[in-house]
Amino acid sequence: MSAALRTHRGGCHCGRVRFEVDAPAVIAALDCNCTICRMSGYLHLIVPATRFRLLAGADALSEYTFNTGVAKHRFCSHCGIKSFYVPRSNPGGFDVNVRCLDPASIERIDVGVFDDARRDESEAAIAHLSIEELKD
Numbered sequence: 472m473s474a475a476l477r478t479h480r481g482g483c484h485c486g487r488v489r490f491e492v493d494a495p496a497v498i499a500a501l502d503c504n505c506t507i508c509r510m511s512g513y514l515h516l517i518v519p520a521t522r523f524r525l526l527a528g529a530d531a532l533s534e535y536t537f538n539t540g541v542a543k544h545r546f547c548s549h550c551g552i553k554s555f556y557v558p559r560s561n562p563g564g565f566d567v568n569v570r571c572l573d574p575a576s577i578e579r580i581d582v583g584v585f586d587d588a589r590r591d592e593s594e595a596a597i598a599h600l601s602i603e604e605l606k607d
Contacts, residue, residue, distance in 0.1 A: 474495035474496070474497065475495065475496075476493040476495060476522070477493070477495070477496050477576055478493055479576045480526075480572070481567065481568075481571045481573055482527075482528070482554055482571060483549075483550050483552040485547060485549050485550035485552075487527065487528040487547055488525075488531055488532060488547045489526040489527040490524060490525050490526055491523075491526060492516070492518055492523050492524075492565070492567050492572075493518070493522040493523075494522065496577065496578035497578050498516055498569055498577060498579070498580045498581070499583065500514045500515055500516050501516075501517075501582070501584070502515075502582050504584070507537075507544070511553060512570065513553065513570075514570050515566050515567075516566065516567045517558055517561050517564055517565070517566045518564055518566075518567065519564045520563060523555070531547050532547065532548065533545070533547075533548040542556060542558055542559040543556055543557035544556045545557070552571065554567070555567045555568065
């Protein structure tokens, strides 16, 4: 792993759902233009399950699936915010919404684009990032 990890904390709007995630201080995030990401303003940070911890709010989470049913979109049933989910691209990990992280631990956010209309090309372009980021 090239960058040292730090613990970032975050959660939903009402505060019922709280979590922490181990990631670099400079976060490499992806902005996807698929329908659900575009409509919700989601900014992606995918991590292995070992680097994600749900601290509070498991009882407040609801789940939504569509299309292939692989992705498990989890959101707070009180305020409606999806602060993390299980992604289709990495069902063994978690995808955290960078916009739901507390800003104090973030040094910088570098945003790349993921074009869902050209999914194969986009996945190939970020494959090296995903492999490195997902190593424990």
